[in-house]
Amino acid sequence: MQDPVALVTGANRGIGREVSRQLAQHSYTILLTARSLPKAEAAAQELGGSNLIPAQLDVTNPASIAALHDRVQHEFKRLDVLINNAAIHYDTWQRAVNADLDVVQEALETNVYGPWRLCQTFLPLLRQSLHPRIVNVSSGGGALNGMGGGTPAYSISKAALNALTLMLAAELRGEKILVNAVCPGWVATDMGGWGGFFRDGQPIPW
């Protein structure tokens, strides 16, 4: 049996980096991707596993996605796990009533169209795996159940990602391609920060 191959987006820091580290310890070959190749290379070197392969990937750039697809096709001829982790704009500073729609659009480009395009592009390689799966890193902020005001760009993008997950899961179930969304909970990353005071999932003044 060959070691499984996993692709992690936004893996130079935060949750993507830690997921890469842990999967590498479980004998996965990891395509540790970042929009900056030097950052991917630095993270792979710091984590130190020979099974961590740095690669450039900007999830908003179709040419970047296509180039990585061609590399994976050439080197592995399959992909076992796609982890759509990269995301932006946890916009605690704005509300839906007055949100900057350019910020909302940017969030959708990275947090929804990025994972969507990756799923579409890598499906043929996932179909070559014996146990293919897609993991979309979402957030409780995208759950419609209990959704209130605040963080509009982020919450709407994660709600859309959840909807995409449901659709892909239904459409790919017959092919035994498992598609899930996960919420990692509050994690001390650049996005999550080191501490806060929250009510109903929203930051409030101390």
Ligand code: NAP
């Ligand atoms: P983070 O520390 O802010 O890291 C985000 C990662 O995404 C970085 O590597 C960043 O790269 C990358 N990225 C942004 N835009 C990209 C693009 N266009 N192409 C490729 N990579 C891009 O975030 P995190 O806390 O690790 O979050 C990871 C995931 O968990 C996200 O989906 C987030 O929504 C979710 N999540 C996090 C928390 C939390 O508490 N931290 C809670 C719930 C859900 P650069 O370094 O180049 O910017």
